[in-house]
Amino acid sequence: MAEMQTRAIGVSPYDLAAGTDFLLQLAKKNKLSLLSANLYTNTGKNPIFRPYLLTKAGNMTVAFIGLTGPLPGNRSPRQLRILSWQQVLPAVLKKINNKADLIILLSSASPRTNEEIAQKFKNIHIILQAGQGNGNHPPLNINNTLLCQAASRGKSLGILKIDWNPSKIWSDNDPDQLKNALNRLDRIRWQIGRMQKRHQPKELRNNLQYQRLIRGEAELEQKIKELKQQKNDTPGGFCRFQNTFIAMETSIPEDKTVKAIVDGTRREVNKINRKRQQELRKRREKQRQTTNPQQAGPFVNMAGSRICKKCHPVQAAFYLLTDHARAWKTLIDKDQQYNPDCISCHVTLPNYEQKPTGQEELLTNIPERLQGVGCESCHGPALKHSLDPENTVPGKPGESTCLQCHTKKRDKNFNFTRKMNKIRCPAG
Ligand code: HEC
Ligand code: HEC
Ligand code: HEC
Ligand code: HEC
Incomplete structure (x- = not known):
């Protein structure tokens, strides 16, 4: 954020994962203005962060106010209180109304809540909404408040050009x-x-x-x-705005400094995930010893690709040339092999209908022989078959097998026939 010269940042519930002390330190170190008018400690009388910021733009004073939305699932945050907008906004607005020419609310509340706020306060001129809605939305003029949203996770850059004048009234953008x-x-x-x-x-x-x-x-x-x-x-006419979205396609070159920060963060997170995995595994092993040492793990029916090679050398040799064989290495190269959000599609799961419950279980259990998208991702669990090939025959994949991993999000242009031709094992 500092690298991008961000003037003001609204504290969202996701920013609280490592605690408010950490966030305050980070803000101080990088001279960031983190704003939240409604985030309080359980006992404190003042908000933890600055509620608002007054800053100059040309000869105008612009006010930014931060409003923190609820935690996902409306969970209550530990040792914190997130007050409602009704409790905080009137007082903040009263303080800044005469000082600011333009008032912008940075909100991670729900789109519905933001609409209510827009209805209630004509003097909030723009709400930049983040966190809860999906996709890019052109600005919506609600009771003279522009409600704006760009897609999450930096997928798009939203640019709102405004022509602000003393009328403080948005034209509906129809000069005629x-x-x-x-x-x-x-x-x-x-x-x-x-x-x-x-x-x-x-x-x-x-x-x-x-x-x-x-x-x-x-x-x-x-x-x-x-x-x-x-x-x-309004002799100068009404205020106008013009909105565009720029999709952050992978063809746009990376900014070197920002990329270094992101890569470093990813490596740190991967280390934390690895430690967490080791702890979970230890805990489960202890549990198993005390309950039922014979209890079968979720991968008990899976042989792993290496075993198949013995009897199917032709298919195995072909398979090793496909991208599936290097799916685990791909995660290692990206420092993401401990990230529960990535693993499920880059490994050989026993059976998609019987995914082990919970990602953590999956993470801490995945044995080395099942890393990467192996034979059994497509042919199903085949340990029995590899021990007794005459009497059990593995399955063959249909389109639905592929779509478990080749989802719209991960593979925009999945074409079954075309992709099948790239990976179909040869007869032999
Ligand atoms: C000990 C040797 C052996 C091992 C190990 C073995 N297979 Fe087989 N496999 C066979 C034989 C033999 C057949 C042919 C069976 C038939 O056509 O009746 C076969 C057939 C197949 C078929 C084709 C089924 C069909 O309908 O044509 C697939 C797919 C297959 N095996 C996958 C695997 C996978 C995956 C593994 C590893 C998990 C594996 N095999 C391990 C011996 C083996
Ligand atoms: C367990 C998840 C999983 C399943 C099931 C799966 N894939 Fe994949 N597939 C992947 C991953 C992950 C990659 C990328 C591997 C890499 O490069 O690291 C990939 C890559 C590919 C590629 C190469 C890249 C591309 O898109 O051209 C093809 C082709 C492909 N898969 C086709 C298929 C087809 C066809 C099926 C179904 C018969 C299938 N896959 C089933 C996970 C899966
Ligand atoms: C829902 C399944 C799924 C999940 C979850 C998933 N991937 Fe993949 N991944 C795929 C598939 C399918 C492909 C192949 C798509 C293609 O090439 O068209 C792929 C391809 C890739 C590639 C490109 C490989 C190459 O070199 O061409 C990378 C890198 C990658 N994934 C990393 C990740 C990371 C990092 C995560 C976690 C943040 C992740 N994936 C989570 C399914 C998944
Ligand atoms: C991405 C999916 C995928 C993966 C991974 C995969 N296969 Fe296949 N395999 C197929 C498809 C598709 C066919 C063709 C099925 C058909 O003819 O309908 C096939 C066919 C086969 C056959 C039958 C060949 C014949 O005689 O017609 C065997 C044996 C086989 N695969 C073994 C393996 C082995 C061993 C591995 C791992 C080393 C493996 N497959 C990995 C998709 C896959």
Whole structure:
């Protein structure tokens, strides 16, 4: 964030994973403005972070306010209180209202909550929403508050260009609104005139279409009056905005400094995951000894690819040339072989219908022989077959087998026939 020269950051519930002390240290070290108006310790009277920041942009003063959303599943955070917006926003706004020309709320509350906030406070001019909604959304003008959101995890960059002036009113971005209304009025009057020429006044009194035109004329006249009035009230015109999203495609070159930070963080996280795995494994082994030492693990029906090679040298030689054979190495190269979010698709699982419950179980159990996407990822558990090939025959994969791992998210252009041709084992 410091590297990107971020002016203000709203503290989101995900930022709290390592505790607020850690976050405060990080902020201090990197001179970051972390903001949250509603995050309190259990006993404290003041918010843990600065509630808002006033900063200059040109000759204007811009206020940023931070609002921290609830933890996932509405869990209560340890030793912290997350107050509601109703409890904190009125007081904060009162303090900054006269000092700021433009007020921006950085919110990780739910989209629904943010809409309520927009409805309630006309003087919050922009809400930048993050954390709970999906995808890119063009700004929504709710009661003169622009509600904006770019896709999560840095998948897109949202750019909101604004032209802010003392009217402090967002135009609905239709500069021709008045002109269009006048044109419509012309058309309606012409239709009315034509009907008056063709029909007697008495007939028209009961003519539904005519009555509708008359009502439409009155409504338009009223609207035009209002638009003209607004134009007089705001000689500089209304404030305008222009929004674009830039997708962060992999073709965009990486920033070297940021990449180094991300890689370093990933390595650290991998180390933590490894330690955690070792502890879990020890704990489970102890448990097994005390309960049932014979208890079968979830991988008991799996042989591992090496065993198949003996009887299927042709297929094994082919398999080793496919990407599946190096799926585990791919994770090692990325320092992600202990990351529970990655492992499930880069290893040979016993049977997708009977995935071991919970990722942790999977993590701490995966034996070396099942690292990488092995033969049994496609042919199913085959230990029995490799011991007694005459009487048990392994299965063959269909499209649904592939789609367990080749999900939309991981493989945007999965084409079964085309991909099958790349990996189908030869006869032999
Ligand atoms: C001891 C030798 C042996 C081992 C080890 C062995 N197989 Fe086989 N496999 C065979 C024989 C023999 C056949 C042919 C059976 C038949 O056609 O009746 C066969 C057939 C197959 C078939 C084709 C089934 C079909 O319908 O045509 C697949 C797939 C297969 N094996 C996968 C594996 C996998 C995966 C492993 C390792 C987990 C493995 N085999 C280990 C001997 C073995
Ligand atoms: C257990 C998960 C898993 C299953 C099941 C699986 N794949 Fe894959 N597949 C992967 C992973 C992971 C990679 C990337 C490996 C790497 O490069 O590290 C991959 C890579 C590939 C590739 C090479 C890259 C590409 O997209 O061109 C092809 C082709 C492919 N898979 C086809 C298939 C087909 C067809 C099936 C079903 C018959 C299938 N896979 C089943 C996980 C799986
Ligand atoms: C839902 C299954 C799934 C999960 C979870 C998953 N992957 Fe993969 N991964 C795949 C598949 C399928 C491919 C092959 C896609 C293709 O090439 O089109 C792949 C390909 C890759 C590749 C590209 C290999 C290459 O060199 O071309 C990398 C790197 C990778 N995965 C890393 C990861 C990391 C890191 C994680 C965890 C953050 C992860 N994967 C989680 C299924 C998965
Ligand atoms: C990504 C999926 C995938 C992986 C991994 C895979 N196979 Fe296959 N295999 C297939 C497909 C697809 C076929 C063709 C099935 C068909 O003909 O319908 C096949 C066919 C076979 C056959 C039958 C060949 C014949 O005589 O027609 C054998 C034996 C076999 N595989 C063994 C293995 C072994 C051993 C491994 C690991 C070293 C392995 N497969 C890894 C997908 C896979």
